[in-house]
Amino acid sequence: MKITKDLYSASMALLTDLYQLTMAFGYWKSGKADQKAVFNLFFRNNPFGGGYTVACGLEYVVDYLNNFHFSKQDLSYLAETTGNDGQPLFEPAFLEYLANLKFTCDIEAVPEGTIVFPHEPMVRVTGSILQCQLIETPLLNLINFQTLVATKASRIYQAAGGDPVMEFGLRRAQGIDGALAASRSAFIGGCTSTSNVMAGKLFGIPVSGTHAHSWVMSFDSEKEAFETYAEAMPNNTVLLVDTYDTEEGIRQAIAVGKTMQAKGQQLMGIRIDSGDLAYFSQMAREMLDEAGLKNVKVVASNDLDENLIQSLKLQEAKIDVWGIGTKLVTAYDQPALGAVYKLSAIENNGKWEYKLKLSEQTVKMNNPGIQQVKRFDDGRQYVGDMIFDVNTELKKKSLIIDPMDATKRKTLNAEKLSSEDLLVPVFKNGRCIYALPDIKDIKKRHTEQLGMLDRSVKRFVNPHVYPVGLEESLHKAKTELILKLRKVTSNE
Numbered sequence: 001m002k003i004t005k006d007l008y009s010a011s012m013a014l015l016t017d018l019y020q021l022t023m024a025f026g027y028w029k030s031g032k033a034d035q036k037a038v039f040n041l042f043f044r045n046n047p048f049g050g051g052y053t054v055a056c057g058l059e060y061v062v063d064y065l066n067n068f069h070f071s072k073q074d075l076s077y078l079a080e081t082t083g084n085d086g087q088p089l090f091e092p093a094f095l096e097y098l099a100n101l102k103f104t105c106d107i108e109a110v111p112e113g114t115i116v117f118p119h120e121p122m123v124r125v126t127g128s129i130l131q132c133q134l135i136e137t138p139l140l141n142l143i144n145f146q147t148l149v150a151t152k153a154s155r156i157y158q159a160a161g162g163d164p165v166m167e168f169g170l171r172r173a174q175g176i177d178g179a180l181a182a183s184r185s186a187f188i189g190g191c192t193s194t195s196n197v198m199a200g201k202l203f204g205i206p207v208s209g210t211h212a213h214s215w216v217m218s219f220d221s222e223k224e225a226f227e228t229y230a231e232a233m234p235n236n237t238v239l240l241v242d243t244y245d246t247e248e249g250i251r252q253a254i255a256v257g258k259t260m261q262a263k264g265q266q267l268m269g270i271r272i273d274s275g276d277l278a279y280f281s282q283m284a285r286e287m288l289d290e291a292g293l294k295n296v297k298v299v300a301s302n303d304l305d306e307n308l309i310q311s312l313k314l315q316e317a318k319i320d321v322w323g324i325g326t327k328l329v330t331a332y333d334q335p336a337l338g339a340v341y342k343l344s345a346i347e348n349n350g351k352w353e354y355k356l357k358l359s360e361q362t363v364k365m366n367n368p369g370i371q372q373v374k375r376f377d378d379g380r381q382y383v384g385d386m387i388f389d390v391n392t393e394l395k396k397k398s399l400i401i402d403p404m405d406a407t408k409r410k411t412l413n414a415e416k417l418s419s420e421d422l423l424v425p426v427f428k429n430g431r432c433i434y435a436l437p438d439i440k441d442i443k444k445r446h447t448e449q450l451g452m453l454d455r456s457v458k459r460f461v462n463p464h465v466y467p468v469g470l471e472e473s474l475h476k477a478k479t480e481l482i483l484k485l486r487k488v489t490s491n492e
């Protein structure tokens, strides 16, 4: 699709934290710029108290990296950037280096729409430490938010149980870019359409919508408003019935629906945007059915999310289509995924040295090595994910060990189970070698993956923890590294 090119064709190399540039300068100055390193992008907890997460944002990353360069204006700006003594932060020769810098890293990443779990690398970057470091911030920016919104959408999709979900978030989203990225992520995570016309154009997402209360308010009567809308837009008539009195609004919509029927047209639906949505949707359904308008859909909106949808379903609300804005595109109940990007290996004298950051908290200790994830399934369901080092020769039966609790273990038998490596090559020596999938295929990947996940992992309250573990020898290497580092620090 390459649609995001329109957004990021300009130079975006300065879309990074200053410290990435000061470190880059330090690496260049000390002769370390081309030391080879490996970084992994991962998160530590599933968002929204859920049991899984939906990877999203890779297409933006590809676009960002395809256009990665420092423009003349970027370099002039950096030349004028000063330290606390008022002197330039960066030497001219470094800026010259940046002017000629070409992105040359390798990237492996989990395709968008893939279900992922805490501690699994979603993106692995290998290459010059200077370059790996420079792209940390934009990678996190792009993956964090989009993964969060795709996950929220996936939960809403699950709660809606196959009913269409229209995404209405643009007006409440965090800025223009936030809205566009959210519309795309929401579609991937399960929404059927968006009201955001630019997202429709850029990403190939179906656009849909109804009309606003102001339409009704601008006429002398609701009847006139509905009739005029149906005449103007007979192939897209969904009437908002709650501006004044919902019961009366439904009656007026039915009258319009019958007139349309007589003309061989079809009232598509009515929308209810306030009050008790269970009560009014049941009332609307009964009235519509009695009037012979069984095909007319009931659309509901008003600060909905997956929990309210679930509750409305339990209440046997007669809602066919859900309109969801604020809670979805702002990831209202958890505004950040918290994914991080950590150094896991560095090359010294032609040999990889594995790296790890010590922490008092086990959850904050990253996994070392050059990681890949193997997902095992029994043909019906996913049974476990193994994080392993690509340089390890895997056994037929692999023992995986929970990175948070070494007493939690599981054996995965490669002879009995199928498996898939989740990280796929995306960039080789700075060149994109990944055929970006169509957004509809990304969406399909999400639903297929969700279908392979046990129900217990998908439930909203206290979900079962899906088994993810370090392959035995990686676990051992990590433990040894921790012990070694603890000894080093305690000797100091």
Ligand SMILES: Nc1ncnc2c1ncn2[C@@H]1O[C@H](COP(=O)(O)OP(=O)(O)OP(=O)(O)O)[C@@H](O)[C@H]1O
Pocket (backbone or CB within 6 Å): 273, 274, 275, 276, 277, 278, 279, 301, 302, 303, 304, 308, 311, 312, 315
């Ligand atoms: N049957 C229901 N069960 C649970 N929650 C509901 C039900 N009906 C509506 N809600 C939700 O309750 C919240 C409040 O809705 P309500 O329409 O009463 O107030 P409001 O949003 O202030 O109304 P208005 O839009 O007219 O200002 C909304 O998030 C709505 O989706």
Ligand SMILES: O=P(O)(O)OC[C@H]1O[C@H](OP(=O)(O)OP(=O)(O)O)[C@H](O)[C@@H]1O
Pocket (backbone or CB within 6 Å): 168, 169, 171, 172, 211, 212, 213, 214, 273, 301, 302, 303, 304, 323, 324, 325, 326, 327
């Ligand atoms: O509730 P959300 O999930 O955020 O969905 C979007 C909301 O935006 C509109 O309201 P708004 O009051 O902005 O405009 P309106 O006058 O057309 O209802 C719409 O009617 C929804 O209530």
Ligand SMILES: O=C(O)c1cccnc1
Pocket (backbone or CB within 6 Å): 168, 169, 195, 208, 209, 210, 211, 212, 323, 325
């Ligand atoms: O089309 C709609 O009904 C719509 C669009 C944006 C926000 N709320 C509703």
